[in-house]
Amino acid sequence: MKILLNDLDDPKVKVAGNFMYPGFVLAGTDRALMIDCGLNIxxxxxxxxxxxxxxxxxxxxxxFLTHSHYDHLGAAPYLKRKMPSLGIGGHEKIEHLMGRESVIRRMTELGDIQRPLFPGLEEDDTSLGPLTLDLKLRDGDVIDLGGLRCEVYAAPGHTADSMAYFFPEVSALFPGEAIGVPEGLDGVGVQVEFLSSVEDYIATIKRLEELKPKRIYMAHAWAFTGEDARNFFPHSLEETEKYRALIEKYLEEAGGDAGRAVETMARVEYDEKGTIFQERNAYLVNLRAQVALIASGNK
Ligand SMILES: [Fe+2]
Structure with missing residues (x-):
C-alpha cells in the first residue's frame, strides 16, 4: 500500500510537523526518538x-538525522535550543558542514523561499547555525529505545553523509533520500537522488533492499507497505539507470557543457513537462550536482 503521511494511522510511528517534511517519532518503553526535522521555519x-x-x-x-540537507535537519538547531538535553545523532560530516557560514546562509535562503507555503506559522527565532552532534553515528550502531531497536546503516550516494535507520521489531525502514523519493501526486514515479556518487547510490539501494522492510517511511509525503515497499527497490534501480541515461543524453547534446545541459534539462523536464513537484530551486540544486557528477565521469 501507498499511504499519504497525512493519513498514516500507525501505532508505532507518528508524524511530527508537516507531511511533506515529516519528523518520524518512535517511542520504546524507555526512550523516544525522532528522525529528521525538515525546514528551520x-x-x-x-x-x-x-x-x-x-x-x-x-x-x-x-x-537522528538522515543527511545534511536543509529540508531534513533545518529545525535541529532550533529544537536543541528548546530542548538542551536532546541527543542529536548523525554522520560526523554533518557537524563539519554546519560549521560553514556559506552552508548556513544557503540553507536559510532555501528555507525562507518556502515560507509562503506555510502561512500562520508561529513567530519564533528559528535561525540556523552550527550544529554539534551528541552522537556521531556509524554503520552498525544499534540504539535501544526499550523493546525497540534502531539500527544504523551508512547509506552513501545521495550525499556522502546519508544514514538510514531500520527498526527490526517493526520491520520499518527510514531511508531519508538514500533510495530515491516517490514522485507525483500518486507517488507512482521515483525521483532519483544520486548527488554524491552513482555507484554508492546503487549499492545503497541494493544493501537496504536486503533488509526486506515491510514498511518504508519515505523522506517526503509517503509510507509504503507490503508489496509496494518490496517493489520500490527494483523500481528505483530501474529509474536510476534511466535518469543516468537521460543526463548523458542532455550532456551529449550540449557538447559536454554541464551548465548548458542543466539549463535545457530544467526547461524541458521541469518547466515544459510540469510533472515534477519538487520546489524549483531545490530541483535545480540537485540537478546541477547530478549533471556535474555524470559529466565528471562518476558513472
Ligand atoms: Fe536530500
Missing amino acids: LGPLYLKSLGDILGPGKPLDYL
Whole structure:
C-alpha cells in the first residue's frame, strides 16, 4: 500500500510537523526518538507535534538525522535550543558542514523561499547555525529505545553523509533520500537522488533492499507497505539507470557543457513537462550536482 503521511494511522510511528517534511517519532518503553526535522521555519510546528505525540512533560531523547540537507535537519538547531538535553545523532560530516557560514546562509535562503507555503506559522527565532552532534553515528550502531531497536546503516550516494535507520521489531525502514523519493501526486514515479556518487547510490539501494522492510517511511509525503515497499527497490534501480541515461543524453547534446545541459534539462523536464513537484530551486540544486557528477565521469 501507498499511504499519504497525512493519513498514516500507525501505532508505532507518528508524524511530527508537516507531511511533506515529516519528523518520524518512535517511542520504546524507555526512550523516544525522532528522525529528521525538515525546514528551520517549521521548528515551532515540530515542537508542538512532539508535545501532542509524547504527552506533556515527556522529553524527546534523540533526534537522528538522515543527511545534511536543509529540508531534513533545518529545525535541529532550533529544537536543541528548546530542548538542551536532546541527543542529536548523525554522520560526523554533518557537524563539519554546519560549521560553514556559506552552508548556513544557503540553507536559510532555501528555507525562507518556502515560507509562503506555510502561512500562520508561529513567530519564533528559528535561525540556523552550527550544529554539534551528541552522537556521531556509524554503520552498525544499534540504539535501544526499550523493546525497540534502531539500527544504523551508512547509506552513501545521495550525499556522502546519508544514514538510514531500520527498526527490526517493526520491520520499518527510514531511508531519508538514500533510495530515491516517490514522485507525483500518486507517488507512482521515483525521483532519483544520486548527488554524491552513482555507484554508492546503487549499492545503497541494493544493501537496504536486503533488509526486506515491510514498511518504508519515505523522506517526503509517503509510507509504503507490503508489496509496494518490496517493489520500490527494483523500481528505483530501474529509474536510476534511466535518469543516468537521460543526463548523458542532455550532456551529449550540449557538447559536454554541464551548465548548458542543466539549463535545457530544467526547461524541458521541469518547466515544459510540469510533472515534477519538487520546489524549483531545490530541483535545480540537485540537478546541477547530478549533471556535474555524470559529466565528471562518476558513472
Ligand atoms: Fe536530500
